[in-house]
Amino acid sequence: MKIQKKIKKNFIYHIIDQDLSKNKNLKIHTRFPPEPNGHLHIGHAKSIFLNFSIAKFYKGKCNLRFDDTNPTKENVKFISSIKKDILWLGFVWNDDIKFSSQYFSLLYKFAVQLIKKNLAYVDQLTKKQIRDYRGTLKKPGKKSPYRSRSIKENLYLFKQMKKGLIPEGHACLRAKIDMESPFIIMRDPVLYRILYCKHHQTLNYWCIYPMYDFAHCIADTLENITHSLCTLEFQENKHLYNWILNNIDINVKNRPYQYEFSPLKLEYNVLSKRKLQMLVDKKIVNGWNDPRMPTISGLRKKGYTPDSIIKFCEKVGVTKQNNLIQLSTLESCIRKELNETSPRIMAILNPIKIIIENLPECYMEIINIPNHPNKPEMGNRKIIFSKEIYIDKFDFCEYPSKEYKRLSIGKTVKLRYGYNITATAIKKNQFNNIEYITCTYDPHTIKNNLYIKKYVGIIHWISIKNTISAKFKIYKKLFYIQNPELKKNFLDYINTNTLNIKTGFVEKSIMMNLSIRRYQFEREGYFYLCCSILKDNFLTFNQIVTLKKNKQKNILSTNHL
Structure with missing residues (x-):
């Protein structure tokens, strides 16, 4: 994990500094508490970075705790994917992995405590009735008819719930707080519900499960968490967080406090596990790790690096202000890294054949070229110039405009690192398609020669004798509107053409070192080698990100000889 030595402190760091000034013996302890009901997304990366960075900066600890209080949506495969994502990003949690489920016995005892203090009761309203009784922001809530039950009756019914003697949905445990509170979360929130479902950790031992708000604050306390960091949508939940800790008998040295920061919102994406699950279930994408998904596993499969995601998190920062982050901000982080680290290579995504008339059939010239124009330490590679080569079909135009700066009949272009060529004729097949x-x-026009004839532009190319067949997966934005999160029917705004697979060629030199996975294909963009094994005689590449537009324009200038 790479974290800046001189880290730019946000408001949470300032809060911690103040806490340390009052208590110099305070040991900073944070946690990352995902629910194992899906893969982590880029928004979680921001939270991971914040919690683990704070722990490292203050020489404290950061726990990984799975909030596994809802077995109907959770799965061990998600636990594995979450652990893999955190480790891939370069972070390591302290001590053993925690689970909220390991505290179920204690949580039950604390719930009984609240009942005995007449601060919780068993309610038998339906889910809809509870929702209706709760009221609105403008209208106060209404007390449940079961709210006045005796402590003895509530203890009995709660035990009946625990024994599995009450059907699912027929009872729940609610806190007895204030049905007229301005904070809806405080209008007798549900603390426990009945779920007849096998749990991935506790199996069938329990049939009642605590709600997140009840389990979370107690787990924080039991683990000696000092700063419980969460996003702004949990701002009101802080009132319940504090109420629970104020009303149970739990002995702690340092009580945790909750602090909120703005969630990450990335344009042209949804960052809700519920919505991402819908994309998977409806087969709009091929699983959670589809490269079109804003999940960490999806970005990894697309070709993003851990450092690029960490740099992105550093760049967007941590504030209390909600902002829609531009997708270009994320792309610039990986582009900047790969510009420095990825070797250059030539690939033809839309091949068209060129036959050079004034070369003999057997001609083959070896040209030595750099792997990176600005990094000689990355070495050189050899390419072949021969009678037959491939260029990209978009680098030729049969009927060009005056502004067209590539190959056309009678026009001259320069082959990247090679010679000038001039188009003389077109050979078409019976369907009027260009054959070659x-x-x-x-x-006299290869690089470093004294005589250089004028040309209209520079194009990339590959000799037919120097090719490996390849498939190129080009990904586009999953949504065609900037902020699909704001739309109720967000699936109506799915881009239906998000994957374009092209078949072409890459330089054969790529087979010399298949451990290198990320390349800049000259004039095309940055690509990731998905698998180093030839499948059906093809290598497969995912496009990570395009080149900058200005770079694509400059590639045609004489500065890029």
Whole structure:
């Protein structure tokens, strides 16, 4: 994990500094508490970065605790994926992994405490009735008819719930707080519900499960968490967080406090596990790790690096202000890294054949070129120049405009690192499609020669004798509107053309070192080698990110000889 030595402190760091000034013996302890009901997304990366960075900066601890209080939606495969994502990002949790379920016995005892203090009761309203009785922001709630039950009756019914003698949905345990509170969360929130479902950790031992708000604050306390950090949607929940800890008998040295920060919102994406699950269930994407998904596993499969995601988290910062982050901010982080670290190579995504007339059939010239134009330490590689080569079909135009700066009949272009070629004729098949283009080459125009003939632009190319077949997966934005999170029917705004698979060629030199997975394909963008094994005689690449537009324009200038 790479964290800046001189970290830019946000408001949470300032809160911790103040706490330490009052208590120099305070040992900072944070936690990351995901629910194992899906893969982590880029928003979770921000929370991971914040919690683990704070622990490292203050030489404290950070726990990984799974909030596993709802077995109907949770799965051990999600536990595995979450652990993998955190480790891949470069973070390591302290001590053993925690589970909220390991505290179920204690949580039950604390619930009984609240009943005995007449601060909790067993309610038998339906879910809909509870929702209706709760009221609105403008209208106060209404007390349940079961709210006045005796302590003895509530203790009996809660034990009946625990023994599995009450059907699911027929009873729940609610806190007895204030049905007229301005905070809806405080209008007798549900603390326990009945779920006849096998739990991935406790199996069938329990049939009543605590709600997140009840379990979370107690787990924080039991683990000696000093700063419980969460996003702004839990701001009102802080009132319940504090109420529970104020009303149970729990002995702690340092009580935890909750602090909120703005959640990450990324344009052209949804960052809700519920909504991401819908994309998976409806087969709009091919699973949680689809490269079109804003999940950490999806970004990893697309070709993003841990450092690029950490840099992104550093860049967006931590505030209390809600902002929609531009997708280009994330893309710039991986682009900047790969510009420095990825070797260059030539790939043809839309091949069209060029036959060079003034070369013999057997001609083959070896040209030595750099793997990176600005990093000689990355070495050189050899490419082949021969009679037959491939260029991209978009680098040729049969009927060009005056502004067209690539190959056309009678026009001259320079092959990247190679010779000037001039198009002379077009050969078409019976369907009027171009079969190949004939050209001549100027032997005096290779790099470093004194005589350089004028040309209209520079294009990339590959000799037919120097190719490996490849498939290229080009991904587009999953949504065609900037902020689909705001739409109730967000699936109506799905981009239906998000994956384009092209078949072409890459340089054969790529087979020399298949441990290298990320490349800049000249003039095309940055690509990730999905699998180093030839499948059906093809290598497969995912496009990570495009080149900058200005870079694509500059590639045609004489500065890129």
